Amino acid sequence: MAATSDDPRAFITDEVKESLTTPDFDMWHYSREQCVYLIEYMFREQGFVEAFQIEEEILETFLHTVRHNYHETPFHNFHHCFCVTQMLYCIIHACDEVEFFLTPLERLSVMVATIIHDLDHRGLNNNYHINSRSDLAINYNDQSVLENHHCATGFRILQRPRCNILQHLSLEDYKFVRKTVIACVLSTDMGKHFSQRSQWRAVVAEFNPEDATHREWLCRMMVCCSDISNEVRPWWVSRPWATNLMEEFFAQSDREKIEGLPVMSFMDRDQAQLEAGQVGFIENILRPLWQEAAELLPELQPFIERINENLAHWVMFMQHKRSQILLHVVEESHKPGISFNAGDVIVRMGEISSKMYFLRAGTVEVRAEDMTTVWDTMGQGAFFGEVGAFKGIPRTANIVAKTQCEILVVGRDDVLELLDGYPNHVRFIEDICTERLEKHAKRQEAAELAEHDLIEFAG
Numbered sequence: 001m002a003a004t005s006d007d008p009r010a011f012i013t014d015e016v017k018e019s020l021t022t023p024d025f026d027m028w029h030y031s032r033e034q035c036v037y038l039i040e041y042m043f044r045e046q047g048f049v050e051a052f053q054i055e056e057e058i059l060e061t062f063l064h065t066v067r068h069n070y071h072e073t074p075f076h077n078f079h080h081c082f083c084v085t086q087m088l089y090c091i092i093h094a095c096d097e098v099e100f101f102l103t104p105l106e107r108l109s110v111m112v113a114t115i116i117h118d119l120d121h122r123g124l125n126n127n128y129h130i131n132s133r134s135d136l137a138i139n140y141n142d143q144s145v146l147e148n149h150h151c152a153t154g155f156r157i158l159q160r161p162r163c164n165i166l167q168h169l170s171l172e173d174y175k176f177v178r179k180t181v182i183a184c185v186l187s188t189d190m191g192k193h194f195s196q197r198s199q200w201r202a203v204v205a206e207f208n209p210e211d212a213t214h215r216e217w218l219c220r221m222m223v224c225c226s227d228i229s230n231e232v233r234p235w236w237v238s239r240p241w242a243t244n245l246m247e248e249f250f251a252q253s254d255r256e257k258i259e260g261l262p263v264m265s266f267m268d269r270d271q272a273q274l275e276a277g278q279v280g281f282i283e284n285i286l287r288p289l290w291q292e293a294a295e296l297l298p299e300l301q302p303f304i305e306r307i308n309e310n311l312a313h314w315v316m317f318m319q320h321k322r323s324q325i326l327l328h329v330v331e332e333s334h335k336p337g338i339s340f341n342a343g344d345v346i347v348r349m350g351e352i353s354s355k356m357y358f359l360r361a362g363t364v365e366v367r368a369e370d371m372t373t374v375w376d377t378m379g380q381g382a383f384f385g386e387v388g389a390f391k392g393i394p395r396t397a398n399i400v401a402k403t404q405c406e407i408l409v410v411g412r413d414d415v416l417e418l419l420d421g422y423p424n425h426v427r428f429i430e431d432i433c434t435e436r437l438e439k440h441a442k443r444q445e446a447a448e449l450a451e452h453d454l455i456e457f458a459g
């Protein structure tokens with residue numbers, strides 16, 4: 001189709017088309033309206049329009065109608081629908097096996113499933129519907145309430161002749177698409193996440209592309225992975241989604257409080273911790289799911305590397321936040337700070353001491369034995385000395401003030417007294433301690449190897 005200046009598709013250049021096949025695609029640059037045309041393009045590019053005789057006007061009307069049936073919620077809006085659909089498109093493009101394993105009808109089904117998978121979501125989750133005994137919960141007997149509703153809404157739209165992109169399918173094919181789409185959308189119920197994963201592992205262990213049940217499992221996994229794929233995107237694209245989700249959670253929990261309904265702590269603005277929540281979600285849910293999908297679709301490995309990058313960001317922010325809270329607790333003890341000038345040695349490698357240091361202001365460097373190699377830099381809010389204080393191990397590095405610093409120096413017993421009643425803070429210090437000891441062991445190992453190589457070389 002030739003693009004004209006008033007063609008709403010004119011923005012879909014070759015560059016956009018190329019980018020659309022990768023998780024790097026930055027959908028924040030595109031309006032909801034443009035996303036409709038991008039999905040339409042994906043349909044055409046996959047050959048569905050010809051293969052299933054989908055009339056272009058009907059496809060366009062279907063997609064616009066879908067768009068208008070997503071709400072302006074912070075997270076479960078049409079942009080989320082677009083992201084999920086586009087990630088599915090990336091998976092299909094990245095993995096040759098998908099084309100080999102799945103029939104065109106199955107590929108059409110997964111695409112339709114992602115498009116309709118959160119239709120008419122009002123920003124309230126299944127728990128809310130069940131606890132508030134909403135009409136939807138009554139309609140669906142508390143079973144995957146929203147997922148049933150999204151799916152039914154999607155098929156109701158498809159029932160309209162002007163939206164029915166499936167109108168030229170035989171009854172048999174229509175029933176097959178309907179069955180697959182329903183299975184995929186119902187799979188997105190997070191309440192089923194863990195049980196589905198164990199079933200998926202069993203399928204992967206003996207995957208047989210001839211087996212229709214196995215192929216349906218693959219469809220379901222592709223849709224589930226796509227549904228929780230924000231962390232597969234570049235940090236600047238994924239980051240706003242995390243805030244949007246919290247905003248939606250907080251709005252729900254505020255409402256639950258007013259209505260006297262139970263509130264989940266991770267949704268409560270007074271208890272939830274964005275960074276720690278993201279780390280837990282990625283480590284326990286998102287990454288394992290993608291890793292298990294990658295066992296069947298090894299080309300997903302680079303997607304997992306991106307997840308690891310984003311996880312590292314979240315861990316860093318989580319640790320920074322926890323350090324700040326910890327510093328605040330220590331500051332409340334009103335211990336006087338000690339000033340250090342740039343270049344002062346604060347901690348000397350090999351010394352034995354049970355003192356811990358909390359950096360109120362300034363920057364320090366972690367230096368090697370030679371005092372010139374810089375292993376790390378730490379800024380305001382960081383703490384150090386915990387290895388000596390908690391493990392009784394001689395100092396494993398030199399700490400040198402890089403700038404003027406103000407530091408709270410606290411003995412081990414005082415730290416424990418201050419943190420009495422804050423088991424999370426103590427655990428945090430212990431975790432950092434373990435992490436740093438592991439780093440130290442690796443450095444020593446590397447140094448020994450280097451020394452060995454030198455001797456070998458000299459010998």
Ligand SMILES: [Zn+2]
Pocket residue numbers: 080084117118188227
């Ligand atoms: Zn979703």
